[in-house]
Amino acid sequence: MSETHAADAATMPPVDADERTRDRVRSAVLEHGPISAAQLGKLLGLTPAAVRRHLDTLDRNGVIEVKLVGNARSGAGRPARRYVLSRRGQSAMGNDYLDIARTALTQLAETGGEAAITAFAEQRFAKMEEDYRPIVDAAGDDITARSKALATALSGDGFVASSASFSFTATLAAEQLCQAHCPVQELATSFPQFCDAETAVFSRLLGTDVRRLSTLASGGHVCTTHIPTGRSGSKTTNPDTSTTSNHSQERP
Structure with a gap:
């Protein structure tokens, strides 16, 4: 073996050390x-080169996925790369908690019907509405400003959200609120009441009818909510009643 190859071999960590580090990266x-x-490197005490090497390996093996995320505050600049576990990666880690939750919800549906699942989902998202209300209200009455405030609040909780403005005509404009991550995606695939409850919360927080265009649970790359901002009559006195059936129309 040449001196160069010997030096390289001496500086390379053992395979089992690499695997342990990749497990740490995957868990993080x-x-x-x-x-x-960069956040992973700081969290785990790894150099940028080491982080990239392990992320590339996990990506090639289908364990993680890259999500391109826009700036939630300004919408400007190049999308940032963020890493999440893929469905394959979730399975590899073991999803006992997910199996338990799905089994519990299935039993709840069998004993209490769909109404019981709806009540459970609404109760879960009631805390979100309570926490986000002061943040959204602080943005004032403008729906566009409220939508962007909602996106900021969602991003703070790891939903990786952004709100972009679109003008179709002089009198027809809208915001599109996008979420690149959903912590209950797998459950919502089987129980769309979670998506419906969240959509109803958005409608009440924004004070206008909203419509889900796509969801991660139904196969979309992101959850997208259409929020009209420039149409006469967009206000509603009972917004949650107009959003509860959106999931059935969410195929992207």
Whole structure:
């Protein structure tokens, strides 16, 4: 073996050490994702080169996925790369908690019917509405400003959200609220009441009818909510009643 190759071999960590480090990276992505490479390096005490090497390996093996996320505050600049565990990666980590939750909800549906699942989902999202209300109300009455405040609040809880403005005509404009991550995606695939409850919360927080265009649970790349901002009559006195059937129309 040449001196150069011997030196390289001496500086390379053992294979088992690499595997242990990749397990740490994978666990960190599961717990903290969506997360950037820089955040992972700081969290785990790894150099940028080491983080990239392990992320590339996990990506090639289908364990993690890259999500391109826009700036939730300004919408400007190049999208940032964030890492989340793929469905394959979730399975590899073991999803006992997910199996338990799905079994419990299935039994709840069998004993209490769909109404019981709806009540459970609404109760879960009631805390979100309570926490986000002061943040959204602080933005004032303008729906566009409220939508962007909602996106900021969602991003603070790891939903990786952004709100972009679109003008179709002089009198027809809208915001599109996007979420690149959903902590209950797998459950919502089987129980769309979770998506419906969240949509109803958005409608009440924003004070206008909203419509889900796509969801991660139904196969979309992001959850997208259409929020009209420039149409006469967009206000509603009972917004949650107009959003509860959106999930059936959410195929992207």
